[in-house]
Amino acid sequence: MSDTNHPETHGPDQPHDHGDCSEVLQVLSAWIENDLPAVQQARVESHLAECTACRHCADELRATVLLLHDTASRPPDYVRHARLMQQMQTALDALE
Amino acid sequence: MSPIPPVPDDGEPAVSPTDLEAARHGDHAAFTRLVESLIDRLYSFSRYMCSDPEDAEDVVQDTLLTAYRKLADYRGEGSLRSWLFRIISTRCQKVRRRRVGEPERHLPFDELSPAALHQVREGPALATVAALPLDELVRTELMGRVEAAIADLPEEYRMVLILRDVEEFSTAEAAEITGLTAAAVKSRLHRARLTVRLALQPYLEEVVR
Numbered sequence: 001m002s003d004t005n006h007p008e009t010h011g012p013d014q015p016h017d018h019g020d021c022s023e024v025l026q027v028l029s030a031w032i033e034n035d036l037p038a039v040q041q042a043r044v045e046s047h048l049a050e051c052t053a054c055r056h057c058a059d060e061l062r063a064t065v066l067l068l069h070d071t072a073s074r075p076p077d078y079v080r081h082a083r084l085m086q087q088m089q090t091a092l093d094a095l096e
Numbered sequence: 097m098s099p100i101p102p103v104p105d106d107g108e109p110a111v112s113p114t115d116l117e118a119a120r121h122g123d124h125a126a127f128t129r130l131v132e133s134l135i136d137r138l139y140s141f142s143r144y145m146c147s148d149p150e151d152a153e154d155v156v157q158d159t160l161l162t163a164y165r166k167l168a169d170y171r172g173e174g175s176l177r178s179w180l181f182r183i184i185s186t187r188c189q190k191v192r193r194r195r196v197g198e199p200e201r202h203l204p205f206d207e208l209s210p211a212a213l214h215q216v217r218e219g220p221a222l223a224t225v226a227a228l229p230l231d232e233l234v235r236t237e238l239m240g241r242v243e244a245a246i247a248d249l250p251e252e253y254r255m256v257l258i259l260r261d262v263e264e265f266s267t268a269e270a271a272e273i274t275g276l277t278a279a280a281v282k283s284r285l286h287r288a289r290l291t292v293r294l295a296l297q298p299y300l301e302e303v304v305r
Contacts, residue, residue: 029286035267053217060216063223064293067242068261074239076136084135084153085128088160092124095161 020047024054032062111176120167127164134177135160137263138184144246144258145188155191159184174272178265182273185255192251216290219297220304234303238296245295249288256281257288 024047030036031044048055111130118126138159142152162183163170170179226238246254246262259270260281267285271278 026286029289030282035282056217056221059223060221060293061289063221063226064289064296065261067222067226067238068246068257068289068292069264071239071242071246072137072140072262072264080139080153081136084139084156085132087153087157088131088135089124089128091157091161092127092164095164 021051021054024048024051025057028054028058028061032058032065111172116167116170116172116176119164127167130176131160131163131180134180137177138180141181141184141258141263142188144243144254144262145185145251146191147247151191155184155187159187162187174269178269178273181259181263181265185259185273188255189251216293216297220300222293222296222300225300225303238299238303241296241299242292245292248295249291253284253288253291256284257292260285261289 024031024044027036027040027044031041031048034041036044048058112126115123115126115129119130135156138156139152142155142159143149146152146155159180163180166183170176246257249257255274256270256276259265259273260267265273267278267281270276270281270285274281276284
């Protein structure tokens with residue numbers, strides 16, 4: 001990944017190494033799950049405190065993950081559930 | 097039909113050792129109790145992985161029969177849920193391979209490209225829209241868009257995303273189920289999440305207009 005910097009969004013934010021953005025964007029998913037080694041987790045944290053654009057991407061990834069979790073909480077289709085259970089019973093009975 | 101048994105907060109239905117032992121000795125009722133709370137999640141996974149709903153039901157049945165026959169192989173080291181998902185992921189891949197001629201899907205970008213990230217930065221924020229008190233219709237529509245975005249992912253990314261973010265398996269469990277390394281799971285997951293987020297962009301623009 002060679003050019004994922006986004007200097008235009010740093011604007012009045014403090015000067016920092018834009019090269020860090022590429023590295024940070026690669027590990028954002030792991031960062032939001034606190035799944036990086038402590039030193040790297042802290043380095044990303046510190047970068048996000050300075051960089052609006054990367055922070056925005058982190059917020060968006062986090063919102064995406066929450067929505068994905070929500071898809072599993074939709075109520076099950078009880079008719080289909082009953083059909084699947086019935087099919088399984090029939091198949092198990094047929095084994096004998 | 098009895099109500100669907102509740103799933104504990106950690107997402108893992110409790111497995112009764114008595115039912116497990118009885119099911120290993122051919123007790124159908126005990127086997128039914130073991131899998132009833134998992135059958136809808138197995139179907140959901142199968143439905144995402146097979147484009148055809150009938151194939152999805154067949155895969156669930158095939159998975160459950162295989163599990164019943166091989167229950168002696170399940171030693172209880174991992175969760176029963178994880179073991180069943182390992183079986184069903186293999187079955188889904190077999191169905192996919194049967195569909196000769198179906199076009200391969202590819203991610204719409206090769207890397208975290210500047211253009212892709214620009215879209216995320218410049219458009220409406222999902223974090224803002226998702227936090228709005230959306231009426232039921234919009235919420236349902238948004239969830240439908242999320243599900244369509246999942247379904248559009250290439251299979252190898254779709255499977256990892258569903259296991260990690262929909263079924264909420266750990267990275268280690270997803271690696272075990274798919275046979276991938278943990279690093280490969282993490283890498284595919286990140287790209288899949290970003291792809292889903294980008295796919296929602298046109299809808300978000302409609303909602304905030």
